Amino acid sequence: MPIIERDKLNAKIAELLDKHGKNRSALLPVLQDLQEEYGCLTGLIMQETAHAMEIHPSEVEGVVSFYSFFRTEGQEGRYVIRLCRTISCELAGKAQVANQFENELGIEFGETTPDGMFTLEYTNCLGMCDQGPAVMINDRLFARVTPAMVPQLIEDCRRDFLKSEFPEVVPSDVRKAGPIIQSDVEAGDALQAALELSRADFISRLRDSGLKGRGGAGFPTAVKWQLAAAARSDNKFVVCNADEGEPGTFKDRYLLFDQTDLMLTGMIMGGYAIGARKGFIYLRGEYLYLKKHIEDALTRFREQGRLGEAILGKDGFDFDIELRMGAGAYVCGEETALIESLEGFRGEPRNRPPFPVDTGFNNNPSIVNNVETFVAAALIAAKGSDWFKAHGTEKSTGTKLFSVSGDCKRPGIYELPFGTTVSQLLEEVGAESTKAVQIGGASGHCIPESEFDRTIAFEDVSSGGSIIVFDQSRDMLQVAKNFMEFFVEASCGQCTPCRDGNVTLLEGLEMLEEGRCPASYLKELTKLGETIQIASKCGLGQSSPNAFLSIVKHFKNELLGRAPKVS
Ligand SMILES: Cc1cc2nc3c(=O)[nH]c(=O)nc-3n(C[C@H](O)[C@H](O)[C@H](O)COP(=O)(O)O)c2cc1C
Ligand code: SF4
Numbered sequence: 001m002p003i004i005e006r007d008k009l010n011a012k013i014a015e016l017l018d019k020h021g022k023n024r025s026a027l028l029p030v031l032q033d034l035q036e037e038y039g040c041l042t043g044l045i046m047q048e049t050a051h052a053m054e055i056h057p058s059e060v061e062g063v064v065s066f067y068s069f070f071r072t073e074g075q076e077g078r079y080v081i082r083l084c085r086t087i088s089c090e091l092a093g094k095a096q097v098a099n100q101f102e103n104e105l106g107i108e109f110g111e112t113t114p115d116g117m118f119t120l121e122y123t124n125c126l127g128m129c130d131q132g133p134a135v136m137i138n139d140r141l142f143a144r145v146t147p148a149m150v151p152q153l154i155e156d157c158r159r160d161f162l163k164s165e166f167p168e169v170v171p172s173d174v175r176k177a178g179p180i181i182q183s184d185v186e187a188g189d190a191l192q193a194a195l196e197l198s199r200a201d202f203i204s205r206l207r208d209s210g211l212k213g214r215g216g217a218g219f220p221t222a223v224k225w226q227l228a229a230a231a232r233s234d235n236k237f238v239v240c241n242a243d244e245g246e247p248g249t250f251k252d253r254y255l256l257f258d259q260t261d262l263m264l265t266g267m268i269m270g271g272y273a274i275g276a277r278k279g280f281i282y283l284r285g286e287y288l289y290l291k292k293h294i295e296d297a298l299t300r301f302r303e304q305g306r307l308g309e310a311i312l313g314k315d316g317f318d319f320d321i322e323l324r325m326g327a328g329a330y331v332c333g334e335e336t337a338l339i340e341s342l343e344g345f346r347g348e349p350r351n352r353p354p355f356p357v358d359t360g361f362n363n364n365p366s367i368v369n370n371v372e373t374f375v376a377a378a379l380i381a382a383k384g385s386d387w388f389k390a391h392g393t394e395k396s397t398g399t400k401l402f403s404v405s406g407d408c409k410r411p412g413i414y415e416l417p418f419g420t421t422v423s424q425l426l427e428e429v430g431a432e433s434t435k436a437v438q439i440g441g442a443s444g445h446c447i448p449e450s451e452f453d454r455t456i457a458f459e460d461v462s463s464g465g466s467i468i469v470f471d472q473s474r475d476m477l478q479v480a481k482n483f484m485e486f487f488v489e490a491s492c493g494q495c496t497p498c499r500d501g502n503v504t505l506l507e508g509l510e511m512l513e514e515g516r517c518p519a520s521y522l523k524e525l526t527k528l529g530e531t532i533q534i535a536s537k538c539g540l541g542q543s544s545p546n547a548f549l550s551i552v553k554h555f556k557n558e559l560l561g562r563a564p565k566v567s
Contacts, residue, residue, distance in 0.1 A: 027344030067327035089132035130411035173412030187261035209385035210397035215370030216464030246441035248466030266374025349538035443543035498541025515564035
């Protein structure tokens with residue numbers, strides 16, 4: 001337990017409030033820096049922070065308890081070993097790695113060693129699905145971990161070898177490049193091209209391109225930007241959703257590192273289009289190792305006059321971007337939860353409407369877009385809408401980046417046109433004897449072999465980019481269970497259908513596993529799943545039963561065919 005002198009603590013808090021601003025929105029960055037300094041957030045730290053920020057201490061505690069990356073006193077060991085429990089890492093051998101950690105440390109997952117040195121925890125997707133099993137030890141990420149590597153990892157912790165300010169980035173495996181990945185567009189030229197157009201003409205170019213949001217829902221980008229542009233306010237915001245937490249998705253990690261300039265340029269164009277002066281990048285806590293790279297790019301952009309006042313000499317166009325770190329909550333990828341989090345609150349989704357284009361950050365008009373959407377917007381500015389529309393289908397223009405993991409020879413990142421069929425994709429990635437494909441991550445749909453001729457497009461099977469392949473050897477009940485466990489944990493708990501309904505679905509799967517779920521009860525569970533889809537408040541709850549329902553629909557006999565467990 002750290003011994004903290006109150007005076008020094010208060011001086012530190014004052015310094016952090018100077019750095020981040022003395023407003024509620026600074027709460028998460030201040031707490032993150034305090035945790036970095038003191039190792040955990042003690043009662044005193046929370047109390048003094050609340051006092052200095054003039055908010056109630058229970059508010060600070062409420063925030064701290066919401067985010068899994070915040071640690072309170074005595075909660076965790078000096079080294080927190082987080083093993084990814086997402087299905088892709090499961091398929092790659094997570095269980096064996098977990099056993100090895102437990103054997104070496106003599107504790108189970110969820111426990112801390114008696115000397116306070118190590119905590120073992122499961123975590124959700126670390127964005128390394130093509131290179132699993134993945135482990136995060138404090139801020140360091142390890143890919144392709146085998147049981148044989150475990151003793152050395154523990155030894156390195158004991159000798160404090162893992163301490164370094166910004167660990168190196170594990171490179172992405174790009175397997176197929178298309179016009180976005182191969183693009184030779186210089187970000188400065190793209191920005192110049194956009195600023196030469198009027199705001200209205202720039203939005204028209206986006207509209208002509210047919211670009212739809214790449215974060216999953218596929219909302220037309222030009223419509224969103226036009227709505228925010230038309231909103232009457234002098235205070236508007238651009239938000240880049242870099243919270244990539246959908247299990248099986250890791251394509252934004254690639255873009256954030258390898259296409260940083262285009263992503264920032266797309267955000268600046270967003271600022272230009274809607275008349276904003278400030279942008280935020282909300283980067284998931286699990287991608288902390290990308291922070292320095294992005295901040296260096298922001299500094300470079302300021303030096304080059306691409307951020308700041310009168311950007312590229314354009315009078316009246318002032319815009320800057322701030323990087324904010326998430327703190328381990330999948331639901332914060334939902335745009336209104338993300339805004340709550342940016343404002344310094346628990347990441348609990350809001351009712352919609354009103355939408356962020358009217359009532360976003362601090363109730364001001366805001367556009368929230370996915371990383372890939374900003375990259376695509378930057379390229380459309382430079383290359384025109386016809387170039388973009390030359391790829392994809394009529395309703396789903398352009399190419400899409402896919403994160404492919406699971407049972408295939410070549411997992412990694414693929415850029416393919418919308419309209420690609422599931423079977424074409426499977427051939428491309430070297431998948432053989434495939435039983436099913438989960439498209440769109442845990443919140444997506446499970447497609448059986450009989451539907452492999454379907455196309456991946458907004459008008460057929462839509463996807464934010466996650467593709468997980470299952471071969472004939474896989475047990476679809478275990479797949480469904482893994483996804484439901486994820487949702488039970490990820491639900492923010494605000495509304496009953498999502499909070500309790502998903503628990504009931506998971507319990508149903510456990511009954512099936514034990515051979516004690518009759519077909520009639522499975523039918524009831526299906527009805528419950530459909531109710532959760534309709535009655536939940538946000539996209540998390542609304543999509544949480546998708547995998548369950550599609551697996552029940554296509555693999556019912558496999559699910560029901562278990563022998564009862566003999567006790
Ligand atoms: C639970 C949940 C998690 C989400 N996570 C992300 C995410 O990590 N990245 C993202 O861009 N969109 C995510 N979304 C979608 C966002 O709410 C929003 O639609 C998106 O950022 C809009 O950007 P786009 O129009 O460019 O796709 C999530 C939605 C839900 C319901
Ligand atoms: S649907 Fe789930 S995640 Fe969304 S608000 Fe309700 S409880 Fe929270």
